[in-house]
Amino acid sequence: MITLHHVAFSRSFRVLWLLEELGLEFDVKTYSIRDGSLRDPAFLAISPGGRVPALQIDGQMLFESGAIVQWLCEQYPKAGLIPGVGAPExxxxxxxxxxxxxxxxxxxxxxxxxxxxxxxxxxxxxxxxxxxxxxxxxxxxxxxxxxxxxxxxxxxxxxxxxxxxxxxxxxxxxxxxxxxxxxxxxxxxxxxxxxxxxxxxxxxxxxxxxxxxxxxxxxx
Ligand SMILES: N[C@@H](CCC(=O)N[C@@H](CS)C(=O)NCC(=O)O)C(=O)O
Missing domain, CATH: 1.20.1050.10 (Glutathione S-transferase Yfyf (Class Pi); Chain A, domain 2)
Structure with a gap:
């Protein structure tokens, strides 16, 4: 079960797009940037800065888009979306x-x-x-x-x-x-x-x- 915590047209789009590139099935939980929901204690427990993206995957909760992108690419190496350690690029x-x-x-x-x-x-x-x-x-x-x-x-x-x-x-x-x-x-x-x-x-x-x-x- 994968859930992406998302705001439309925000940095969480990076992860939304990558999940599609990887062909994974996932749910999207959408927030508004203006209504205070990103400052709700329940959301802060997921993402300490109150920011999106946050990704719930394999029993873990990840935040920071760069870390999530790297983690996903490494977790699904067959997709070929990241050069391995030691690779030229x-x-x-x-x-x-x-x-x-x-x-x-x-x-x-x-x-x-x-x-x-x-x-x-x-x-x-x-x-x-x-x-x-x-x-x-x-x-x-x-x-x-x-x-x-x-x-x-x-x-x-x-x-x-x-x-x-x-x-x-x-x-x-x-x-x-x-x-x-x-x-x-x-x-x-x-x-x-x-x-x-x-x-x-x-x-x-x-x-x-x-x-x-x-x-x-x-x-x-
Ligand atoms: N470095 C973080 C930045 C995340 C970030 O700031 N996301 C924005 C949306 S683009 C956000 O959640 N803003 C809510 C706020 O600042 O209250 C990442 O790349 O995930």
Whole structure:
């Protein structure tokens, strides 16, 4: 019995998608980010920071998307979604798990400032500008790193793509993707995967972004 604790269009999508890639059967328990349910003591007992994803599997409860992605890929080695210890691209896989969170933490800060602050006008335009530039720099770095490669690893699709891929669907709310043609093509490649489509069908509708793009407010 596998249960994913999930918020629509959040980092728990990474695990939802990976579970589909692995062809596993699982239940999804969906939460709202706004109604306090992630701060309920019952949920905090599952995920101490009150964050999703959390995954109940084989009698264990796991949290942190990077750890869950690595654990699942290692638990189901026949799927070939992780280079083994000593394999040439093992380090690149681990780097990409971490880099995905470097990028996601910038998106999270922008979400907090633009969307979740009670009065978004209170957000510092200087900090917004800096955070947006830092997000753009991570995208530029990823664009250069990916080059003409189809997926993050030269060996093909891996758990690192499920980890990173989610960011590419959230970053465009804050950064124009025109300067990143490789990332746009990569995002389309990811979206075309049957497991991605199956995960999208189970994801649910996000209820926090109300605009297609959030600009940095003008400083006076
Ligand atoms: N590093 C954690 C971050 C998880 C995280 O912050 N998830 C967000 C959704 S994207 C969340 O649960 N936010 C709820 C909150 O901050 O209250 C991971 O990768 O699992």
């Amino acid at each position: 093992r380090a690149a896989f681990l780097e990409m798990l971490g880099f995905a969170e470097t990028m996601a933490s910038l998106i999270e800060n922008l979400n907090l400032s633009h969307i979740f602050l009670r009065d978004p006008a209170q957000a510092s335009p200087t900090v917004l500008k800096l955070t947006t530039a830092r997000l753009g720099a991570t995208l530029a770095g990823l664009e250069a790193r990916l080059g003409a490669q189809e997926y993050l690893l030269s060996t093909g699709f891996s758990g690192a793509d499920a980890m990173m891929g989610f960011n590419l669907f959230a970053a465009p709310y804050y950064v124009k993707m025109d300067p990143f043609p490789q990332l746009r093509a990569y995002g389309e490649r990811l979206e075309a995967r049957p497991a991605f489509q199956a995960a999208r069908a189970r994801d649910g509708e996000q209820d926090f972004y109300t605009q297609d793009f959030y600009s940095i407010p003008e400083t006076t």
